[in-house]
Amino acid sequence: MIRLPTLSPLEHAAFVAVGLLTYVVVTRVRRQRRHPYAALAWVMGIAAFPYLGLPVFLLFGTRKTVRPATRRQPAPAGPWAALAPLWATQLLAALGVAGARPQASVRFEADGEQALRALGEVIGSARRTLDICTYVLGDDEVGAALAAQLAERARAGVRVRLLVDSIGSLKSSRSHDKVLRAAGVQIRRFMPALRNPRRGRTNLRNHRKLVVADGVRLWGGGRNLANEYFIGQAGEPPWRDLSFTVEGPLATQALALFDGDWRIALGLRRAHRSGYAERAAHYDAEFHATAQALTGPRLAATALQAVATLSARRSSHDIALAHWVPSGPDFHEDILHALLISSAFHAEQRLLLATPYFVPDEGLIEALLLAAKRGVQVTLALPRQSNHRLADWARGRAVRELAENGVDVRLVPAMLHAKAVVVDDVLALCGSANLDSRSLFINYEAMAAFYGQNEIAWLADWISRTAAEGERADAQPPGWGRDILEGVVATVAFQL
Numbered sequence: 054m055i056r057l058p059t060l061s062p063l064e065h066a067a068f069v070a071v072g073l074l075t076y077v078v079v080t081r082v083r084r085q086r087r088h089p090y091a092a093l094a095w096v097m098g099i100a101a102f103p104y105l106g107l108p109v110f111l112l113f114g115t116r117k118t119v120r121p122a123t124r125r126q127p128a129p130a131g132p133w134a135a136l137a138p139l140w141a142t143q144l145l146a147a148l149g150v151a152g153a154r155p156q157a158s159v160r161f162e163a164d165g166e167q168a169l170r171a172l173g174e175v176i177g178s179a180r181r182t183l184d185i186c187t188y189v190l191g192d193d194e195v196g197a198a199l200a201a202q203l204a205e206r207a208r209a210g211v212r213v214r215l216l217v218d219s220i221g222s223l224k225s226s227r228s229h230d231k232v233l234r235a236a237g238v239q240i241r242r243f244m245p246a247l248r249n250p251r252r253g254r255t256n257l258r259n260h261r262k263l264v265v266a267d268g269v270r271l272w273g274g275g276r277n278l279a280n281e282y283f284i285g286q287a288g289e290p291p292w293r294d295l296s297f298t299v300e301g302p303l304a305t306q307a308l309a310l311f312d313g314d315w316r317i318a319l320g321l322r323r324a325h326r327s328g329y330a331e332r333a334a335h336y337d338a339e340f341h342a343t344a345q346a347l348t349g350p351r352l353a354a355t356a357l358q359a360v361a362t363l364s365a366r367r368s369s370h371d372i373a374l375a376h377w378v379p380s381g382p383d384f385h386e387d388i389l390h391a392l393l394i395s396s397a398f399h400a401e402q403r404l405l406l407a408t409p410y411f412v413p414d415e416g417l418i419e420a421l422l423l424a425a426k427r428g429v430q431v432t433l434a435l436p437r438q439s440n441h442r443l444a445d446w447a448r449g450r451a452v453r454e455l456a457e458n459g460v461d462v463r464l465v466p467a468m469l470h471a472k473a474v475v476v477d478d479v480l481a482l483c484g485s486a487n488l489d490s491r492s493l494f495i496n497y498e499a500m501a502a503f504y505g506q507n508e509i510a511w512l513a514d515w516i517s518r519t520a521a522e523g524e525r526a527d528a529q530p531p532g533w534g535r536d537i538l539e540g541v542v543a544t545v546a547f548q549l
Contacts, residue, residue, distance in 0.1 A: 069103045150379070216311065243314065397423070
């Protein structure tokens, strides 16, 4: 018979103490800032179940990994500086974000089939390079069609790199690998679950969605590459989502993000030591020269060449000024969270938000409450029922508190997967980040910030129309059973 080792109470207490000391060392010495509820959950887990809690913390608990020192960027200057609010651009510059630039064109896609056509056009336009980052590559019609198109581009001599999150695409596994690898597509999976922890933390997922052609054309937003985001599945309509197609320097910045993620996928030691903004500046110069050499009818006027010409013909209100606002373990700061908090405090007329999952930290909830109490119109659009039931349970207390204090929380009958924010008439965000703690503090995320009046008006109108279709959230307190369950779920909300 196998005899299990036993520990005396003193030895058990010593193990608990070592576990808690390890937590303190990892979080404090390495400056891993945590919010109170997350810290409390880890401490309680390690103290109550030390033999399980400590290994789980070492595998999943690290929140920041590769973090080049934040290099403050130059203050906004030049002819475009006055088109964006200084409170936003100065904050982002201080956090190391590459500056906003005018784009040659910006087009939003709310319809799934329209978005699929736009994605196909960007992929098909690639002549030299094609870089794709996605959380999900589906084992379905959309996934197969896109895989075939990537393979066709690779056979045509285009260098194609595909970065897929290993957990997000776990169900589809390697269903498209044979077709892609045979054509010469380079594939990397971001932080597989079974790997050496020194090469990356399983809990840190890459949720960014980017497709960059030749460094000058970009397709991005909230859509993954699977049926439900474009055409629907099993007789159901597609999810409501947003994506956008851009020609201009936004593609260059996306490429700088992609290149960093591509290297991290090989292991943390392979990651860039230079900052994101510095990489973006390097690619901007490099791909401006590349764009000059591109030929073909589709590329007669590339984005980088067209920006100056188009901008000169526009009024200041028509200029599509934009840049990426990335956030994640590869940055020192929680950039998106900082921008959202600042937006809530600077908003004067309206604050419009759309997200599929709403599990925010206390700081963001308080900022939204204070905005509503100041008289700002705060509208929050959520799906009545999302595809993650635990996330729906976890949002209950926050939704009721906001509704009780004047926030117009709308529960949309369809599955809403779009992530968008509009602040007055000065700033709009659209991209991959949900308004939950996982997106704002754990995942690799990216939102495009738009300062042009046309882009802001389009997103504001879309959020307003979508929210109008939903019913107002109920502020009435639930029964004691649901209240207890919501409290239990809230203790692990930061991981949802």
